[in-house]
């Protein structure tokens with residue numbers, strides 16, 4: 186046997202692939218152990234290469250784990266598009282194993298769900314396309330349709346992935362899936378214990394589990410004969426990774442769909458403007474159970490009013506539950522007028538400008554434009570401010586008022602573990618909780634029949650966010666939170682906003698909103714334009730600044746893409762590091778990629794198709 190040479194990707198390492206030798210033939214995708222300086226690291230066989238003219242060392246041994254071709258291809262795509270080493274992209278994937286030969290499949294009995302006529306039509310339409318967007322209101326039974334789709338895949342001997350935001354993976358959802366699919370469904374998430382994780386993986390590898398429900402990381406599991414990926418709540422930002430490589434799981438699912446002939450179903454009551462513009466739409470317009478919903482609009486910014494307290498009292502005495510939404514505090518470093526809701530906007534970028542108290546300016550972090558903090562509202566002259574109350578204060582106020590009610594806080598401060606999430610939702614399901622006060626977490630797919638009052642506070646803060654998707658996020662939150670109420674009974678939704686017309690205008694007409702939004706973004710923002718953000722961070726502020734200038738002038742020389750702005754990031758310092766960014770824009774994805782590749786010397790992080798501008 187003659188010695189062969191292989192290019193080996195170094196798993197999880199920010200290093201180029203290296204060449205090693207081996208006495209035997211190796212399969213591409215095999216995981217091997219190789220020496221690297223004085224350590225032993227894991228690598229992946231990428232391809233055979235010619236004998237190099239430098240000396241190389243031997244691969245130590247070959248493991249029984251391997252990546253399938255689709256994973257190698259996906260990793261290669263991630264490494265070029267989101268910019269990282271292939272070994273880093275492969276590290277995201279969970280390998281297959283030779284140790285678990287395929288088990289025999291047990292027969293699957295079809296579920297007894299009877300779809301309504303409109304659900305049935307949607308079901309058929311989804312099956313007639315390779316990829317489509319199920320655009321259906323809250324409570325319209327998207328989950329029932331997905332279950333029917335999974336059913337079909339199982340009966341044909343395939344497997345399916347059910348992606349959802351981690352927070353939607355509630356005990357209720359798990360019960361619902363297990364009732365239909367028993368042992369064939371597995372729940373996957375980041376907080377599984379090591380032994381649970383091992384047993385789930387074994388079942389996936391030997392094929393006894395054919396449906397996996399989980400967050401974005403489930404996309405990389407070693408599924409057997411994958412036929413369908415459902416991306417539920419496709420508009421949700423949690424599909425975007427916030428560490429290198431900053432991939433978007435929805436976009437990767439669509440890429441897999443194209444490469445490997447896997448059907449893709451995106452679903453949402455409030456689809457992203459981008460998906461709305463790009464994919465064939467399967468539309469349902471009515472919820473499964475039609476109930477009456479009454480909307481009340483009130484002015485103010487973020488506080489409980491006496492009318493709200495009266496409504497809470499009334500709904501509570503009628504046996505209804507209440508949810509109260511407030512936007513998360515961390516997002517609100519910008520100026521905002523309490524009286525007329527005016528927020529100081531950048532004249533060049535149509536986004537809210539963020540507040541920098543130290544420098545006494547408001548600044549656009551897209552283009553860098555800054556101006557003095559206005560002493561009063563430029564529109565109505567009243568006092569302008571930037572602080573507001575949070576969930577804890579609202580809970581406190583409510584407890585003072587309603588000593589007989591159970592009031593729970595539901596946000597990142599209180600829901601710190603998966604079991605706390607389970608506990609909180611179980612209590613709510615059993616009606617031990619009367620009022621749930623929470624943040625964005627409240628908006629995700631929860632299905633409780635007795636919620637008859639939803640109160641939405643501080644929506645104007647979302648509208649004023651320094652983010653080109655501020656309107657989309659505000660509309661989506663409004664619809665999603667309102668959608669938690671009235672799923673089986675008549676309900677009331679109280680909305681606190683000084684811009685009621687903006688929300689009234691589109692009630693029950695989300696596509697009208699999306700169409701107008703697309704016009705507004707034309708030539709400026711996705712989907713008509715592509716964005717890429719380059720992130721610089723350093724303990725040395727001057728050094729970071731110098732790097733930005735250096736890269737900026739390199740990009741300028743190319744002239745191929747537009748530099749929207751370059752300068753300090755909105756959050757100027759995290760963990761002692763000064764943060765800067767460059768925002769690039771182009772109508773052509775390929776041009777963005779070309780320029781970024783050309784200037785990428787490792788001095789910054791790349792965020793393709795960014796959704797977070799903090």
Ligand SMILES: Nc1ncnc2c1ncn2[C@@H]1O[C@H](COP(=O)(O)OP(=O)(O)OP(=O)(O)O)[C@@H](O)[C@H]1O
Nearest residue numbers: 299300301323324325326327328329454473630632
């Ligand atoms: N065909 C059906 N048969 C029986 N029950 C149904 C059917 N369709 C929907 N339902 C019930 O209606 C309720 C709402 O359905 P589901 O939770 O699937 O809505 P959804 O479209 O996923 O909503 P959201 O966007 O809010 O997550 C659920 O309690 C569900 O069990």
Ligand SMILES: [Zn+2]
Nearest residue numbers: 531534549552
């Ligand atoms: Zn600007």
